[in-house]
Amino acid sequence: MKRFNEGSHMKNHGIIEKLKSLVPTVKPSSLFGWSVFWALVLLPAMVWAQDAASQAMSVEYRDIPGLGSRNVVWVVAQQHLLLAGFVLGVPIFAWVCEIVGWKTKEARYDKLAKEFTKLLTSAYATTALFGGILLFLLIGLYPKLMAYLSDIFFPTFIVYCLLFLLETVTLYLYWYGWDSMQGNRKTFHLFLGFLLNVFALFIMIVPNAWATFQASPVVVGDGTAIERAWAATWNPTWWPVNIHRLIANVVLGGFICGAYAGIRYLLAASQEEREHYDWMGYVGNFIGVFGMLPLPFAGYWLMREIYQYNQQMGITLMGGFLAWLFILQAMLIGVLFLGANYYFWMGITYRIPGSERTYRRPILAMLVVLMVCLGVWMTPHSLVASLEEARKMGGTHHPLLGVFGVMSAKMTVANLMILVTFMSFIMYWRAGKQETAAWAKIAKSVMGALLVIAGIAVIVLGVWGYFVPAIIRINYFSVAQVLIVLFVMVTFTPLTAILMKSAKTTTEMIWGQMPIRAGYSLVSNAVMVILLMSLMGYARSSSRVHWHVYGVIRDTSDYAYSPALGYAAAFMSLNTFVFCLLVAFIFWVATMGDKGKKSPEQEQPEPAKIPGSVAPAMAGGAPREKA
Amino acid sequence: MKGSLTKTVILLVGMYVFLKFILPLFTAPLPASLIFLYLALTLASAMIFYTMSGGSLDEFMGPIGRFLTGTGQTGIAGTARILVFVLFPLLVGWQTYTRLAPSDVPPAENRTIHPAPPGEFVGLSNPYERTQNNVMMGKGLYAAFCSPCHGANFDGKGPAAVGFNPPPANFSDPGTIAQLQESYLFWRIKKGGVGLPVEAMPWKSAMPRWEVELPDEWIWKIIMGEYDGAGQSPRTWEEEE
Numbered sequence: 049m050k051r052f053n054e055g056s057h058m059k060n061h062g063i064i065e066k067l068k069s070l071v072p073t074v075k076p077s078s079l080f081g082w083s084v085f086w087a088l089v090l091l092p093a094m095v096w097a098q099d100a101a102s103q104a105m106s107v108e109y110r111d112i113p114g115l116g117s118r119n120v121v122w123v124v125a126q127q128h129l130l131l132a133g134f135v136l137g138v139p140i141f142a143w144v145c146e147i148v149g150w151k152t153k154e155a156r157y158d159k160l161a162k163e164f165t166k167l168l169t170s171a172y173a174t175t176a177l178f179g180g181i182l183l184f185l186l187i188g189l190y191p192k193l194m195a196y197l198s199d200i201f202f203p204t205f206i207v208y209c210l211l212f213l214l215e216t217v218t219l220y221l222y223w224y225g226w227d228s229m230q231g232n233r234k235t236f237h238l239f240l241g242f243l244l245n246v247f248a249l250f251i252m253i254v255p256n257a258w259a260t261f262q263a264s265p266v267v268v269g270d271g272t273a274i275e276r277a278w279a280a281t282w283n284p285t286w287w288p289v290n291i292h293r294l295i296a297n298v299v300l301g302g303f304i305c306g307a308y309a310g311i312r313y314l315l316a317a318s319q320e321e322r323e324h325y326d327w328m329g330y331v332g333n334f335i336g337v338f339g340m341l342p343l344p345f346a347g348y349w350l351m352r353e354i355y356q357y358n359q360q361m362g363i364t365l366m367g368g369f370l371a372w373l374f375i376l377q378a379m380l381i382g383v384l385f386l387g388a389n390y391y392f393w394m395g396i397t398y399r400i401p402g403s404e405r406t407y408r409r410p411i412l413a414m415l416v417v418l419m420v421c422l423g424v425w426m427t428p429h430s431l432v433a434s435l436e437e438a439r440k441m442g443g444t445h446h447p448l449l450g451v452f453g454v455m456s457a458k459m460t461v462a463n464l465m466i467l468v469t470f471m472s473f474i475m476y477w478r479a480g481k482q483e484t485a486a487w488a489k490i491a492k493s494v495m496g497a498l499l500v501i502a503g504i505a506v507i508v509l510g511v512w513g514y515f516v517p518a519i520i521r522i523n524y525f526s527v528a529q530v531l532i533v534l535f536v537m538v539t540f541t542p543l544t545a546i547l548m549k550s551a552k553t554t555t556e557m558i559w560g561q562m563p564i565r566a567g568y569s570l571v572s573n574a575v576m577v578i579l580l581m582s583l584m585g586y587a588r589s590s591s592r593v594h595w596h597v598y599g600v601i602r603d604t605s606d607y608a609y610s611p612a613l614g615y616a617a618a619f620m621s622l623n624t625f626v627f628c629l630l631v632a633f634i635f636w637v638a639t640m641g642d643k644g645k646k647s648p649e650q651e652q653p654e655p656a657k658i659p660g661s662v663a664p665a666m667a668g669g670a671p672r673e674k675a
Numbered sequence: 676m677k678g679s680l681t682k683t684v685i686l687l688v689g690m691y692v693f694l695k696f697i698l699p700l701f702t703a704p705l706p707a708s709l710i711f712l713y714l715a716l717t718l719a720s721a722m723i724f725y726t727m728s729g730g731s732l733d734e735f736m737g738p739i740g741r742f743l744t745g746t747g748q749t750g751i752a753g754t755a756r757i758l759v760f761v762l763f764p765l766l767v768g769w770q771t772y773t774r775l776a777p778s779d780v781p782p783a784e785n786r787t788i789h790p791a792p793p794g795e796f797v798g799l800s801n802p803y804e805r806t807q808n809n810v811m812m813g814k815g816l817y818a819a820f821c822s823p824c825h826g827a828n829f830d831g832k833g834p835a836a837v838g839f840n841p842p843p844a845n846f847s848d849p850g851t852i853a854q855l856q857e858s859y860l861f862w863r864i865k866k867g868g869v870g871l872p873v874e875a876m877p878w879k880s881a882m883p884r885w886e887v888e889l890p891d892e893w894i895w896k897i898i899m900g901e902y903d904g905a906g907q908s909p910r911t912w913e914e915e916e
Binding site for chain 2: 137175253297298359360361363364367368369371386390393397398404411412415416417422423426427428430432433434435436438439440441442443444445446447448449450451453454455456514515517518519560563565599
């Protein structure tokens with residue numbers, strides 16, 4: 049090393065000598081002349097440098113040859129959003145699980161919450177990594193747009209960084225302090241969980257402001273930097289997107305945790321493991337369904353705001369070239385609803401022996417209703433028809449089935465599907481139990497009557513919606529449909545909970561008996577929800593068409609066109625596939641440590657404690673402790 | 676659960692017969708895409724229902740498994756099995772050929788009926804008050820310029836309608852003008868079929884570009900007359916007083 053340094057020194061010395069020999073000997077008298085000479089030589093160079101700098105400043109776009117800047121940003125942004133959705137959704141139900149465990153003193157909930165958080169910690173760093181990559185790509189590839197957004201939103205960048213710091217610190221404390229903060233310190237740990245969720249919520253809504261401003265910008269007048277950022281943040285689609293994403297994150301997190309449990313269930317080596325992951329899969333599915341029930345309402349509100357903000361954007365989405373995405377959306381949501389219900393129904397037939405015969409007819413009825421609703425939801429307004437078929441129909445609208453293509457029909461069936469899925473859950477909850485309360489019969493009759501009336505009311509409002517002005521349908525009928533369904537949910541849930549509290553278990557629920565297709569259905573649900581988020585992410589972005597900021601900054605890049613739907617669909621699939629790979633890798637890494645920790649004595653997994661008291665609905669009617 | 680596979684086959688055949696042959700007795704025939712969709716949903720329903728428990732799954736999949744493996748397939752069943760194994764690839768081959776063979780039949784279209792309007796037409800509101808006189812004038816103008824195609828009853832069945840494919844819009848259908856704001860109609864009437872944007876390709880609209888013949892005032896009044904005559908209301912964000 050020393051020799052090398054000496055050598056290099058010698059080498060440098062030689063170079064300096066050579067340079068000296070090139071420069072003529074300078075006399076003091078000619079110093080001024082030399083200065084003028086160098087000034088004359090350097091001045092153009094400085095001007096050139098300034099030119100180059102200003103050219104760099106005026107670069108509007110950069111491209112990634114071969115791949116295309118838009119494609120790269122598309123994939124990275126989607127991965128970041130999906131990971132972020134998971135990372136922000138999981139703490140919500142992990143914390144709820146922890147509270148349930150703390151209140152009911154059931155260790156299995158605490159264990160489950162910890163397992164959820166373990167997945168969260170492993171995904172957190174990857175989310176931040178993709179966020180960083182996305183930021184660098186955006187700065188590099190879209191400098192003009194980023195300069196504009198930075199000018200408006202700079203104060204929010206600072207807030208975002210602070211929030212990230214707080215979130216990271218809280219997450220570390222929450223995760224690493226789990227075991228040490230038991231007993232008396234549990235309430236503090238729960239407080240940390242609460243803080244984690246508060247910071248997570250703000251971490252989500254701050255960047256939502258940037259994205260929603262691009263879609264629905266407002267006039268940002270003069271004022272301080274904070275005033276301008278505040279005005280831009282409160283744009284018309286900010287809160288609809290916030291609420292929609294918050295719920296969607298819970299759905300994504302729930303179904304991904306369900307898929308994780310499904311895979312662990314398929315790989316389980318012992319009955320104890322099977323029981324634990326069967327139960328975890330159930331909870332994951334329950335959380336996914338729980339979030340999915342209000343999600344269409346939030347989506348409807350978002351679309352309403354978009355329509356009201358700009359008719360052009362609304363029509364591009366719902367009636368224009370992106371309208372076909374909503375048929376795909378109907379299919380994916382339908383599969384998700386079916387998958388979730390299928391899992392509930394299998395749970396009834398496999399976990400509660402002898403119940404197949406009892407519940408076969410209700411399940412068939414629910415399946416038929418779901419399928420009819422899905423058929424209506426998937427029927428497009430303008431049908432795909434050959435020339436001959438269109439001629440026979442008298443256009444691309446079918447005279448009879450064309451009525452299924454408008455919002456009144458879609459809203460009606462969406463509400464009915466939500467109602468049926470909710471009833472699936474109630475049925476699962478009540479399965480294998482006999483109500484003992486004296487008023488049980490009356491309560492069940494009231495619930496039955498309420499359900500029938502609610503179903504009829506939703507249909508009547510749906511049909512009536514065809515005969516009233518759009519604004520009446522949107523402002524009153526659709527809202528009334530939603531309220532009716534919500535009323536059923538908020539009435540049935542506590543009523544059933546009270547009934548079940550005093551109910552007698554007639555058939556013990558057996559965990560770990562589900563067939564392998566139950567595990568696959570959990571995985572399928574997760575894939576569907578990822579596809580769905582990729583699809584709607586594309587729809588939301590594409591609705592801006594050739595604008596970076598709608599109506600303000602036009603996209604003048606080579607990619608200022610909307611990709612064909614087939615091309616977009618291929619990218620959605622690619623994004624889903626890449627995300628699944630990422631999640632699989634993260635989970636593999638997360639569980640690798642567990643295997644390493646186990647001593648030979650602990651080779652068998654800890655027996656899952658699935659004891660009895662079943663107070664919370666989330667337990668879904670887990671068996672009572674055997675006497 | 677006995678015969679669940681047979682029941683599924685009967686259900687599918689019954690559904691196909693209903694959609695393809697019985698329903699068209701009462702209304703227009705359904706396009707193949709819709710029939711395929713409904714059949715797929717029917718098949719999915721049967722598969723979900725019959726795979727819900729171990730017993731029903733065995734009932735459903737058992738015959739398929741025995742058929743594929745040849746277990747107990749003797750006599751007529753055995754012959755039928757071989758026949759299916761020969762015919763099925765031929766059917767797939769024929770299907771592939773018919774899909775790929777050059778044909779003069781134009782492909783199915785997923786035409787965008789209501790493309791997004793250009794920015795300059797967004798947010799316009801009808802500058803004329805909805806008075807009886809204005810509505811009557813609009814209906815009169817409609818009768819003169821629009822009814823030959825869109826029909827005197829606003830149902831798209833004017834005397835000239837038979838000459839057009841796709842046919843003129845039926846305004847009494849709640850899926851047409853009731854879904855749109857007045858500014859949208861103003862754009863479509865003013866600019867006609869030639870003013871449709873790229874996303875509306877293949878630009879199948881014979882709608883004339885009325886701006887060359889009618890002043891804006893007449894167009895706004897025609898819109899008023901159309902909504903009134905068809906018994907529809909334009910999409911608005913404010914409720915009428």
